[in-house]
Amino acid sequence: MFTFSLKKLCNLILLFSVISFSLQCEKGQTFDSQEVQVEKYDSIERINKDSLIQDSVKRNTVVYHDFCFPKKKRDSAMAVFNKEYSQEDQHVILALNRLDLKNKWRADTLSIPDRIDSTLMVYTPFPQNLEILKGVHKIVLFSYKIQAFSVYQNGKLIRWGPTSMGSKAAQTKRGLMFTNWKKKLSISSVSSEWKLPYNFNVQNTLGIGWHQYDLPGYPASHSCLRLLMNDAKFLYGWADQWILNIGGTTVKANGTPVIVFGDYKWGAKKPWKNLSINPKSNNISVKDMNAAIEPNLPKILEEQEKRKAIEASENQH
Template identity: 50%
Template sequence: MKKYILVVIFGLSLLACKQEPKTVVVKKTAPERHQPKNVAYQWQNAKEWLASTTDSSAIRIALAVNRTDKIHFVKMDSVIVPTDFSGDIEYYLPFPFKVKALENVNKIIFFSYPSQTFATYENGELTYTGPTNMGRKADQTPTGLFFTNWKAEETTSTFNDEWDLKWNFNIANKLGVGWHQYELPGYPASHSCLRLQEKDARYLYEWADQWILLDNNTISVKGTPVIVFGAYDFEAAKPWSQLVANPKALDISEEEITKHVSPFLKTIMTEQQKRIKYQGKK
């Protein structure tokens, strides 16, 4: 009798090994963040403010608020800066800290056209955010669901072979659209790509997953999901200029993120499962 029980248990364990891998949900601990006493903004002369500021974290926040880089920041007459820089950068950018609808999604990136910002989430927790300059009016960045595919630390633009692109990660292979480091003048100015500061471009380059190919024409596993959403009003003033009158003017709610991701959740989870299965075979 004992031998029979052992055989059955062993047989069940073999069957369990052959089952499809289950979705792995990592309980992401919310990062510890420092909240400012107040989030409010004011206009300042760009050169005067920069000359009086040595705090690197304050400079990083000011550049992000103005969706620009240091080279273009000093060229601006007036810039928007917080009255209190004591908080972490996430408090000055519009993405919500937590999205319940993403709890089972291991990794995802969002690019907001209206606010010109991006964010990464891991199992529903905001993990990284920053500014971007997306496609100009004549070459607007396509919106919808994409997946990261190939990447290169440095490559040459297909639009102009004199443009060197660092930390390039493609999201739409046939369209040639991806993110990379390039100058941020403080408004949508690219030829449809997602421009980033170098620190941010490198972070996403190292954080996101590449696709896995069976051969040159067959994708075995897609990369990290990327959702580009919303529209930019090219005729209006820069949206972030509203922050002086209303610090919450650009806030993106959890409900809005849920609305944008819901039509794609089934596809995202299917592709995530393929990656988990592939990793389980390695």
């Protein structure tokens, strides 16, 4: 004679729900008008998890799997996701999908890596080194195509992360800009209800800056560069402000160079949703990075030397 505790019964119901929505995903069910292609993945058992991780470490690659949130079983799927992954792990997974914890409910499919790296560096879509930037002390680059930013010091990648740039109707200006003023908490000029932590302005006349704000998984801002809180804090302390004259009316030297480049394919499948099919689907090549940097390099180096001379002069006094 068998007896079941309430806990065992709940676990059986949960397992049945997972199997049900996993089967739906494997059949290529359409969610939100997008065809989802998914590899088999047991979200509870994580079959062969250890061997997958060891194999990926040996190859220095990351394997991704898709986790689906079918419309009819979204709550059940989210319950499994919340149970399976800690908030710290969720933070990493959501960042790879250009989402934050607040907006995880928007997910229909998440690309999940076989190992968690809280720095995100193991997943970088940007080149680790760029010879063209060897003489540039600091620079930040934002890719519209993959909605991500990269930070380089003397050609070495030191950080990257997700962003949400300008929407189709309010696209972020492309090209070279320089950081200027910053404020720990700014109020948006569009709406006084929008609080912008760790705001760093990069285009004064257009009011473009980077700051912490919602990452909904697509370009949604009013031309600013939205970031996760940790990234906004880092860039707030790392980048340089402009140097003004004593009266504060003219600019003596610009701050850190910032380049916004590339184009987002509006209406197409988001590139980070192809990671389970091709782990390199997000990658930006050295050639593409160089193409964005090279036309701006003379101006970047010129401004860098100007700032260096002004800082040296001010230190003497």
